[in-house]
Every structure is written in structure tokens, then in C-alpha cells.
Amino acid sequence: MTDEGVPAVRVMVVDDHPMWREGVARDLTEAGYHVVATTGEGRQAVRVAPATRPDVVVLDLQLPDVSGVEVLRALLAELPGVRVLMLSASGEQQDVLDAVKAGATGYLLKSAGPAEFLDAVGRTAAGDAVFTPGLAGLVLGEYRRIAAAPAPAGDDLPRLTERETEVLRLVAKGMSYKQIAGRLGLSHRTVQNHVQNTLGKLQLHNRVELTRYAIEQGLDD
Amino acid sequence: MYGVVPFAALCDGRSVPDSSSDAPGGRRRDPPGSSQAPLWRSIAVYRFAALAYVAVLAVRNLNDYAHPVAGAVLLLAMTGWTVCSAYAYADPTWRRWPLLLADLAVVLAVVLAAPRVVGRDVLNDGVPPPSVAWLAGPVLAWAVSGGRRRGVVAALVIGGTDLVARERFVQGSLTGAALMLLAGIAVGHVVRLAVVAEERLQQAVELEAATRERERLARGIHDSVLQVLALVQRRGAHLDGEAGELARLAGEQEAALRSLIASRAPTGLDRQEVDLRSLLGRYASATVSIAAPATAVPLPAGVAGELAAAVGAALDNVARHGGGRGWVLVEDDPAAVTVSVRDDGPGFPPGRLAEAAGQGRLGVAQSIEGRIADLGGTVRISSAPGEGTEVELRVPRGRTVPEQRADR
Incomplete structure (x- = not known):
């Protein structure tokens, strides 16, 4: 949430359902955000992004023309540093994981209430990772998958520290950062940092993987 | 064609072919794609081919027969029954005991009549009877209609009768009986395989059609109803009273509908591995x-079913005694699968669990523990006042004992 007097955060809303889109835009405007663009198409979102310069993009993972993950990659290429809050219904787990690995700042279920949604947009604008319990489960699973998969020699695989695993498990079991901080005897900020780190390592690994792939395919020139 | 008459009576007047036949009350046909129709057609072809062979033998040896005229009549009768049975067996509703028994009876009559027509001395001189290969018709028909056992029965009856009717042991007759027996076993076996293959194919086709239809509906529901329900919930979530209640109901229905269209249809094969996530998805x-990994969590169907049932029991408990909200976390390690169920209820101090167990008030926990212990797993329950209650179910991988037990 933004306070009065602070320059309004610029938000773009990308969702193919018009009623939903307008509803979200209205909530954001009422909460003091500056909604700079709304669109239902991924390609259009990428096209208008440089001109409208949003700070935060609220992006539905399921779009009719291109996949949300592709839109996310294109947006990050056009506007490095833009923060993207992915929205989706449950049930597209691989998409959600791909999106956060590709650089989404956070993820929220579409069924979240307005207060939760506005809170998530606020945290996304501040650069904090927005996690649902479901996303924490996906990230835990991804680290285990990476650890179990046969790794190329000399590779530095991302690993969770014991503390990070502990924190992620508690997030996945629905505990708030405040509850986690209380149980583990940490500060709220430390818990937030641990969560952020789990995502950061995964995104870095993803970039390394993509670069390696590009070199292997001779596309690095 | 006068020789046909007595056999036409057996055929209930159906000896007159009627090929324009799907009219009401007319001949019925095998469903398209059935493996049965070609088998019956090939038996008919076999009968005609065998009849042609028999006719050639009979014409060549007619002058040696004791009663050449009776031989010709016998041949005509065999021709009549060949035509008659070909039409009768072509109708699936006719392939039952009356026709099968009539078929056997006619052939037995021919077997018994043959030595008298040809004359025993002539037969013993090595002249073949006017039946030989034609005798195997009912053996094939019985084998196709009921598998190996029926084929063997028909072969034994016909072969035995043939041996008895000749009253003297002839090597050729024994060879014929043995060949019929083998044909009965082989054809019966192949038919059984064909039937099983056809059933499997049918199941696969039905499953695929159901899955496709389900996916089509899921896409439609996802693009329309779910969006609107989510919107209703969203717009009304901050309202009080009836409107807020409506929004809450819309949200519940959205989640229920979503998990309904997301869940996969069961395949019905117990030995298969299933994805635990799809079983737990219905509780969302x-x-x-x-919360679960993005990749499948495969477990043997029996283990996954028990584990999912235990999670369901834990969630029932959450709904009754917890704060109403529940979180499930699925973790997949190489050594074990762990499912945690947490609620945000009031929780209880550490000593209370033992106390409750002592008073016999831990029915649910015990039923969960029983299920998981059967799978070789462990259950850990932890709670603290104000921190809700957590049930952790851990089932080791590589144990298929319960499934095998269920199979027996």
C-alpha cells in the first residue's frame, strides 16, 4: 500500500477477462495506485510497456495469445527492473514455477481477496517476494528436483540452507512471516530475506542454465 | 437340393438367404469392429473348403461305396448343413446352445452314417469316409463360441464317435481326432486373446473419449464460469451481511469447481503408479x-489411496476442531513422501495429547496412525497453544507390501 503524498506507483494490469481487469484496476486506483495501462493481450502488453513505464505489472499467467511466462520474459527484457506480480488460478503449477524462475517478483492466487491483493501489489512494488503456500511447495520441490537430477560435473547447483528449508516449509504450511519469526526466534525481516534468497538462487541458476544452453547451441554471439 | 429339406427344418426355415437384412426383425449383425464376425466368417469358409475336398474324394470313390446312392444323399445333406450353418452362425443372436448342439448332432449323424454308407470292409481297405476334414466344423464353432474347453469337448465327442463308429482301429482316424483336438485348443486360445484385446481396446477408447470431453469442458468452465465466480467473490469480499455471504459462497464454489475440473479421471488399474497430487487435489x-512440487509424486495406487484417505481424515479433523483453515504440504524425497497437514486452530499444550489418548478421545488420530503404519510409515503430531496443530505423515518409498496384500 502506498502512503499519501508518495509518488504513485505505476501499475499495468494484463488479464484477458474484461470484468476482472476493470475490477482490479478500480481497486488499485482507489488504493492510490496509478494504473497506466490495462490490456487483455500479452503482445499488446509488451508493445505498450516501454511507453507507459509501469513499476509493477499484474500479469495473468493464462493469456489467449501468448503464454504468461513468455510475456514475463519479454517485459523483463524491455524494462529491466520492472516488478511482476503473477496471478493465476491453481492447477498450472509448472507455469507458476517457470514464471518465478524466469524472474517474477511474486505470485498470488486469483481467488485472493482485495485486501490480500493490494498488500501483494504493495510488497511487489517494494521488491519483496510475494509467496503463497503453494508457491513455497513448488520451490521446495524444485530444489529437491535439482538435487536429485544428474548434474554436469563441476556445476554449482543451488542448494537451500537448513534454515531456508525450515522457513520455506513453514510458509508452505500457511504460517505468516510473523508467526515464523516468532517460532524460529528471528526478526520479520530475516524471515523475509530467507524467502527472498530461495527465489534469488533459483532465478540465478535459471539464468546460468539459459546461458549454458545458449553457449551449447552456439547462440551466444 | 432335396437333401437340404430335413436340415432346413432344423434351421427353422432360415435356409433361404436374405441378404438385405438390417430391417426390424431381420438378421442381426455383429457390431462394427468386433473381432467375432471375421472368425465366424472364416469358419464358414473352412466348412465350404472342407466340403469341396470331401466332394472330390466322394466322387472319386463313389463306385467303391457299398451304397453309392446313399453316399450321394449324404453328400447333399452335408452341403445343405454347410449352407444352413453358414447363415445361422452369421447372426450373433443365433450363436447359442441350440445351434451349437444341432451342429454337433448333424455332424455326429454323418459320422455314424458314413461306415454304413461306405461299407465297413471298404473303409478297412483304406477308402476314406465322405466326411474327413468336414467333421472339424463344430469343433471350430464351439472353440470360437466358448474358448479352449468347449473346443476340446467337441473334438473329443466327434473324434470318439468316429473311432467307435468304425469299430476297428485305423491310424488315420486317430490322427484326425488328434488334429481336431489341437485345432480346438489353438482356436479357443486365440479367441480368448482376441476377446481380451478387444475389451482392452474398448476401455482405452472410452477412457480417451471421456478424457477429451473432460478437457473440453474444463477449458470452457475455466474461461467463463470460474472467472465470474472469482470476480463475484472478489467484489463482495469486503461487504457485510448477505452480500458478503454470497461472495464467500461464490469463492467456495469456485475452488470446488476448479478442483473438480483439475482432477484426473481414475484409470481403474490398481497396480499402476498414480500421482499423489491428483488424489490430494480434490481436497483443495x-x-x-x-502445496506440492511441480512434478508428479508417483506412488503405487494402493499406497497413494491410503495416504490420501489419511490426509482426508486429518482435514476432517481440521474442519471440526481446528480453526477451519487447513494447509497441506507434499514433499517428495528419494527415500520417503511426507505430507503435512496444519490448521490454525487453538492448538493444545504438549501434555494434552497423551491425556486425550488416555481418555480415548483420539479416534481420528488413531485411524490415521493405523493407515500410515500399514504403509510402513510414521505419524508425528505436534501442537502448541496458539500455533495450531500439525500432523506429519511420512511414508517410505519402495514399500509395496500393502498393495500386494490387497491383490490377493
Whole structure:
């Protein structure tokens, strides 16, 4: 949430359902955000992004023309540093994981209430990772998958520290950062940092993987 | 064609072919794609081919027969029955005991009549009877209609009768009986395989059609109803009273509908591995969150079913005694699968669990523990006042004992 007097955060809303889109835009405007663009198409979102310069993009993972993950990659290429809050219904787990690995700042279920949604947009604008319990489960699973998969020699695989695993498990079991901080005897900020780190390592690994792939395919020139 | 008459009576007047036949009350046909129709057609072809062979033998040896005229009549009768049975067996509703028994009876009559027509001395001189290969018709028909056992029975009856009717042991007759027996076994076996293959194919086709239809509906529902329900919930979530209640209901229905279209249809094969996530997916709702890896969590169907049932029992407990909200976390390690169920209820101090167990008030926990212990797993329950209650179910991988037990 933004306070009065602070320059309004610029938000773009990308969702193919018009009623939903307008509803979200209205909530954001009422909460003091500056909604700079709304669109239902991924390609259009990428096209208008440089001109409208949003700070935060609220992006539905399921779009009719291109996949949300592709839109996310294109947006990050056009506007490095833009923060993207992915929205989706449950049930597209691989998409959600791909999106956060590709650089989404956070993820929220579409069924979240307005207060939760506005809170998530606020945290996304501040650069904090927005996690649902479901996303924490996906990230835990991804680290285990990476650890179990046969790794190329000399590779530095991302690993969770014991503390990070502990924190992620508690997030996945629905505990708030405040509850986690209380149980583990940490500060709220430390818990937030641990969560952020789990995502950061995964995104870095993803970039390394993509670069390696590009070199292997001779596309690095 | 006068020789046909007595056999036409057996055929209930159906000896007159009627090929324009799908009219009501007319001949019925095998469903398209059935493996049965070609088998019956090939038996008919076999009968005609065998009849042609018999006719050639009979014409060549007619002058040696004791009663050449009776031989010709016998040949005509065999021709009549060949035509008659070909039409009768072509109708699936006719392939039952009356026709099978009549078929056997006619052939037995021919077997018994043959030595008298040809004359025993002539037969013993090595002249073949006017039946030989034609005798195997009912053996094939019985084998196709009921598998190996029926084929063997028909072969034994016909072969035995043939041996008895000749009253003297002839090597050729024994060879014929043995060949019929082998044909009965082989054809019966192949038919059984064909029937099983056809059933499997049918199941696969039905499953695929159901899955496709389900996916089509899921896409439609996802693009329309779910969006609107989510919107209703969203717009009304901050309202009080009836409107807020409506919004809450819309949210619940959205979650329920979503998990309904997301769940996969069961395949019905118990030995298969299933994805635990798809079994747990049906518990997802507005108040229950399911966190799981993005990749499948495969477990033997029996283990996954028990584990999912234990999670369901834990969630029932959450709904009754917890704060109403529940979180499920699925973790997949090489050594074990762990499912944690947490609620945000009041929780209880550490000593209370033992106390409750002592008073016999831990029915649910015990039923969960029983299920998981059967799978070789462990259950850990932890709670603290104000921190809700957590049930952790851990089932080791590589144990298929319960499934094998269920198979027996």
C-alpha cells in the first residue's frame, strides 16, 4: 500500500477477462495506485510497456495469445527492473514455477481477496517476494528436483540452507512471516530475506542454465 | 437340393438367404469392429473348403461305396448343413446352445452314417469316409463360441464317435481326432486373446473419449464460469451481511469447481503408479491450500489411496476442531513422501495429547496412525497453544507390501 503524498506507483494490469481487469484496476486506483495501462493481450502488453513505464505489472499467467511466462520474459527484457506480480488460478503449477524462475517478483492466487491483493501489489512494488503456500511447495520441490537430477560435473547447483528449508516449509504450511519469526526466534525481516534468497538462487541458476544452453547451441554471439 | 429339406427344418426355415437384412426383425449383425464376425466368417469358409475336398474324394470313390446312392444323399445333406450353418452362425443372436448342439448332432449323424454308407470292409481297405476334414466344423464353432474347453469337448465327442463308429482301429482316424483336438485348443486360445484385446481396446477408447470431453469442458468452465465466480467473490469480499455471504459462497464454489475440473479421471488399474497430487487435489478449497512440487509424486495406487484417505481424515479433523483453515504440504524425497497437514486452530499444550489418548478421545488420530503404519510409515503430531496443530505423515518409498496384500 502506498502512503499519501508518495509518488504513485505505476501499475499495468494484463488479464484477458474484461470484468476482472476493470475490477482490479478500480481497486488499485482507489488504493492510490496509478494504473497506466490495462490490456487483455500479452503482445499488446509488451508493445505498450516501454511507453507507459509501469513499476509493477499484474500479469495473468493464462493469456489467449501468448503464454504468461513468455510475456514475463519479454517485459523483463524491455524494462529491466520492472516488478511482476503473477496471478493465476491453481492447477498450472509448472507455469507458476517457470514464471518465478524466469524472474517474477511474486505470485498470488486469483481467488485472493482485495485486501490480500493490494498488500501483494504493495510488497511487489517494494521488491519483496510475494509467496503463497503453494508457491513455497513448488520451490521446495524444485530444489529437491535439482538435487536429485544428474548434474554436469563441476556445476554449482543451488542448494537451500537448513534454515531456508525450515522457513520455506513453514510458509508452505500457511504460517505468516510473523508467526515464523516468532517460532524460529528471528526478526520479520530475516524471515523475509530467507524467502527472498530461495527465489534469488533459483532465478540465478535459471539464468546460468539459459546461458549454458545458449553457449551449447552456439547462440551466444 | 432335396437333401437340404430335413436340415432346413432344423434351421427353422432360415435356409433361404436374405441378404438385405438390417430391417426390424431381420438378421442381426455383429457390431462394427468386433473381432467375432471375421472368425465366424472364416469358419464358414473352412466348412465350404472342407466340403469341396470331401466332394472330390466322394466322387472319386463313389463306385467303391457299398451304397453309392446313399453316399450321394449324404453328400447333399452335408452341403445343405454347410449352407444352413453358414447363415445361422452369421447372426450373433443365433450363436447359442441350440445351434451349437444341432451342429454337433448333424455332424455326429454323418459320422455314424458314413461306415454304413461306405461299407465297413471298404473303409478297412483304406477308402476314406465322405466326411474327413468336414467333421472339424463344430469343433471350430464351439472353440470360437466358448474358448479352449468347449473346443476340446467337441473334438473329443466327434473324434470318439468316429473311432467307435468304425469299430476297428485305423491310424488315420486317430490322427484326425488328434488334429481336431489341437485345432480346438489353438482356436479357443486365440479367441480368448482376441476377446481380451478387444475389451482392452474398448476401455482405452472410452477412457480417451471421456478424457477429451473432460478437457473440453474444463477449458470452457475455466474461461467463463470460474472467472465470474472469482470476480463475484472478489467484489463482495469486503461487504457485510448477505452480500458478503454470497461472495464467500461464490469463492467456495469456485475452488470446488476448479478442483473438480483439475482432477484426473481414475484409470481403474490398481497396480499402476498414480500421482499423489491428483488424489490430494480434490481436497483443495477456499479454506484448504495444497502445496506440492511441480512434478508428479508417483506412488503405487494402493499406497497413494491410503495416504490420501489419511490426509482426508486429518482435514476432517481440521474442519471440526481446528480453526477451519487447513494447509497441506507434499514433499517428495528419494527415500520417503511426507505430507503435512496444519490448521490454525487453538492448538493444545504438549501434555494434552497423551491425556486425550488416555481418555480415548483420539479416534481420528488413531485411524490415521493405523493407515500410515500399514504403509510402513510414521505419524508425528505436534501442537502448541496458539500455533495450531500439525500432523506429519511420512511414508517410505519402495514399500509395496500393502498393495500386494490387497491383490490377493
